[in-house]
Each structure stands twice: as structure tokens, then as C-alpha cells.
Amino acid sequence: MIELRNICYEHDGKQILKNINLKFNNEITVITGPNGAGKSTLAKIIMGIIKPTSGSVLYNDQDITDFSITQRAKIGFSYSFQQPVKFKGLRVCDILRIANAKKDVALSKYLKSVGLCSREYMTRELSGDLSGGELKRVEIATVLARNTQVNIFDEPEAGIDLWSFGNLVETFSKFQKEINGIFIMISHQEKMINLANKIVLLNAGQVEKLGKKEEILPFLSNANKSCKSCGV
Ligand code: ADP
Ligand code: MG
Numbered sequence: 001m002i003e004l005r006n007i008c009y010e011h012d013g014k015q016i017l018k019n020i021n022l023k024f025n026n027e028i029t030v031i032t033g034p035n036g037a038g039k040s041t042l043a044k045i046i047m048g049i050i051k052p053t054s055g056s057v058l059y060n061d062q063d064i065t066d067f068s069i070t071q072r073a074k075i076g077f078s079y080s081f082q083q084p085v086k087f088k089g090l091r092v093c094d095i096l097r098i099a100n101a102k103k104d105v106a107l108s109k110y111l112k113s114v115g116l117c118s119r120e121y122m123t124r125e126l127s128g129d130l131s132g133g134e135l136k137r138v139e140i141a142t143v144l145a146r147n148t149q150v151n152i153f154d155e156p157e158a159g160i161d162l163w164s165f166g167n168l169v170e171t172f173s174k175f176q177k178e179i180n181g182i183f184i185m186i187s188h189q190e191k192m193i194n195l196a197n198k199i200v201l202l203n204a205g206q207v208e209k210l211g212k213k214e215e216i217l218p219f220l221s222n223a224n225k226s227c228k229s230c231g232v
Contacts, residue, residue, distance in 0.1 A: 001023055001024065001025055001026075001058075001059075001060060001061075001182075002023070002024040002046060002057070002058070002059050002150065002182060002184075003022070003023050003024075003057070003058040003059075004020050004021060004022045004023075004042075004045075004046070004055065004056075004057055004058075005021060005055055005056045005057075005058065006019050006020070006021060006054065006055040006056070007019070007020040007021075007042070007045060007052045007054075007055035007056075007057070008020075008052060008053050008054045008055055009038070009041055009045065009050070009052050009053050009205075010053045015205055016038050016041050016205050017038045017041055017042060017045070017052070017205045017206075018204075018205045018206050019055075019206070020042065020055070020206070020207060021207070022200060022207065022210070024182050024184055025182065025197075025198075026180050026181055026182055027176070027182070027183070027197035027198060028172065028173070028176050028183045028185060028195060028196050028197050028198075029182075029183070029184050029185070029196060029197065029198045029199070029200060030185045030186075030187050030192055030193050030195075030196035030198075030199050030200070031043070031184065031185070031186045031187075031199075031200045031202055032186070032187060032188055032193060032199060032200070032201055032202070032220065033201055033202035033203050033208070034203060037202040037203050037204060037205065038202055038204075038205040039154070039186045039202055040082055040154055040186065042202065043079070043152050043154050043184065043186055045057065046077075046152060046184065047069060047072060047077055047079045047152055048064075048067055048068055048069045048071070048072045048077075049069055049079070051065075052065070059075065059150070076148040076149040076150055076181075077148060077149075077150040077152070078143040078146045078148045078150065078151050078152065079143070079152045079154075080136075080139050080140055080142075080143045080151075080152065080153045080154060080156065081139065081154055082154040082155045082158055082186075083158070084132070084135040084136045084138070084139040084159075085139070086126055086127055086128065086135065087126040087127075088125070088126070088127045089125065089127075090125065090126050091122070091123050091124060091125055091126065092111070092121050092122050092123070092124050092125075092126060092138050093107060093122045093123060095126060095138070095142050096110060096111070096122075096141065096142060096145050099142045099143075099145040099146045100145040100146060100147060105145075107122070107145060108122070110141040110142075110144050110145040111137075111138075111141050113141065113144060113171045113174075113175070114137040114138070114140050114141045114144070114168060114171060115137060115164050115167055115168065116134065116137050116138070116141070121134070121138070126138065131159075132158075132159035133159040133160045133161065135159075136156070136158060136159045136160055137160065137168075140153065140156055140168070140171075144171070144175050147179065148179075148181065149179065149181040149182060150181060150182045150184075151175075151176075151179075151181060151182065151183050151184070152184045153172070153183070153184070153185045153186065153187075154186045155186050155187060155188070156168060156172070156185060156187065156192070157187060157188070157189045157192070165189060165191060166191050169189075169191045169192055169195055172185065172192075172195070173195055193213060193216075193217075193220075194213065196213060197212075198210070198211070198212065199211065199212070199213060199216040201216055201219055201220065
């Protein structure tokens with residue numbers, strides 16, 4: 001279990017996250033909410049990409065607040081960025097092999113699970129030649145290939161056509177059951193929200209609502225409050 005205790009994050013005098021208390025179990029939790037709510041910031045704090053100004057992160061009762069990204073990766077944390085990272089000179093098969101070094105594991109399984117044909121994509125370079133959606137799929141495949149207990153996906157739908165996103169949602173569900181791990185998904189997608197065991201509605205840096213789909217859905221339409229100072 002991951003536990004966030006009184007997490008606050010301040011940047012340039014602005015309170016981006018305010019006193020977040022959350023628990024993540026071995027299930028799919030979707031974090032949703034308007035742009036700028038602090039979702040990516042929260043995901044980065046869980047992964048150790050940024051440090052909270054105050055508060056602590058616990059994993060299976062161990063305080064990991066001061067763990068680096070590498071330390072968290074070693075204890076079984078994986079992360080997929082909202083904007084996928086490009087690695088010039090590295091091929092898809094190289095990054096998948098780095099993610100999963102077990103020689104007897106067929107890497108093609110992971111490409112197939114994100115809707116990419118391995119014959120076509122395995123030797124492609126992770127550069128600008130791949131479309132945004134293809135890069136995103138490769139990054140998701142890389143996270144799945146790591147086969148870790150904690151998996152964080154920041155907007156897995158970004159850049160992916162809605163026609164095939166349903167298949168990806170099935171993939172997340174299948175892997176979560178296989179691994180029986182913690183899947184934290186930041187998403188606005190109805191299909192993803194429908195699948196979630198738990199939904200966190202984040203708004204203006206705070207947890208506005210937390211619960212099962214039926215309890216949260218009525219709140220989602222009200223989440224976009226306008227700015228008090230300019231009315232936008
Ligand atoms: P979300 O993912 O919910 O859209 P983010 O977590 O990316 O939101 O950002 C939350 C707020 O913090 C936004 O207002 C964003 O502009 C601000 N923010 C995030 N990172 C930085 C940064 N490095 N510098 C300045 N502001 C930032
Ligand atoms: Mg974001």
C-alpha cells in the first residue's frame with residue numbers, strides 16, 4: 001500500500017498541493033480533475049521526481065519520502081510520463097530489454113498488448129520518427145514489461161486515438177489482475193474511470209472527493225470552477 005500523509009507542495013510561493021492524504025491499494029485508482037489541479041505534480045511526488053515541501057510518502061509502512069527515483073524504481077515503482085520521453089539512438093527492443101532483462105520473456109507480448117505489431121516496431125528508433133501516440137504506446141509497454149508492483153500512468157490516453165483506447169484500458173485491467181499491484185492512472189477518459197476501483201477527484205490542489213464511480217460521477221461535471229479573479 002502507498003500512503004500519502006499531509007502532502008503539501010509549494011512552488012514560487014504558490015500552493016500547488018494542499019494537505020493531501022490518500023491511500024493506494026492493489027487495485028486501479030484513477031486520479032482525475034481539471035487542468036492545473038495538481039495531478040501530474042502528485043504523480044511525480046509519488047515517483048520521487050519532485051520532493052514534497054512537507055508531508056510523507058509511505059510504501060508498505062516504510063517511509064520513502066527521501067528515496068530517489070532510482071531507489072523507488074528498484075523497490076518496484078514504474079512511471080509513464082504525460083509527455084513520453086524520446087531516446088535518440090535507442091530502439092524499441094533496446095528499451096524493452098532494459099525494462100525486462102529476462103531472456104526467456106518474449107518482449108513482443110508487451111508491444112502487442114498496447115496495439116503495436118512487433119515485427120513493424122521492434123527495431124524502430126525512439127525518436128521523432130514515431131508519432132506521439134506510438135511513443136506513448138511504447139512507453140506504456142515499457143512500464144508493463146518491468147512487471148513491477150507499483151505502476152503510475154500520467155494520462156495514458158494522451159495522443160492515443162479514442163477508437164483504440166478501449167483496448168488499452170482492457171490491457172491495464174488485465175495486467176493489474178496478473179500483477180495484483182497498485183495501478184495509479186491519471187485520466188479524464190470515461191472508459192478508464194468506468195474501470196477504476198476507486199476515483200480521486202483533485203481540484204485546485206486538494207482532494208475534493210474520493211470514492212467509487214457512482215459516488216464521484218455527479219461531482220465530475222462541477223469540478224471546473226471558474227477563476228475568482230478573472231472569471232475564466
Ligand atoms: P495537472 O496535471 O492537474 O494538469 P500539474 O500538476 O501539471 O496539473 O500542475 C499544477 C499547477 O502547478 C499548475 O498550475 C501548473 O502551472 C503549476 N506547476 C507545475 N509545475 C510547475 C513548475 N515547474 N513551475 C511553475 N508552475 C508549475
Ligand atoms: Mg498533468
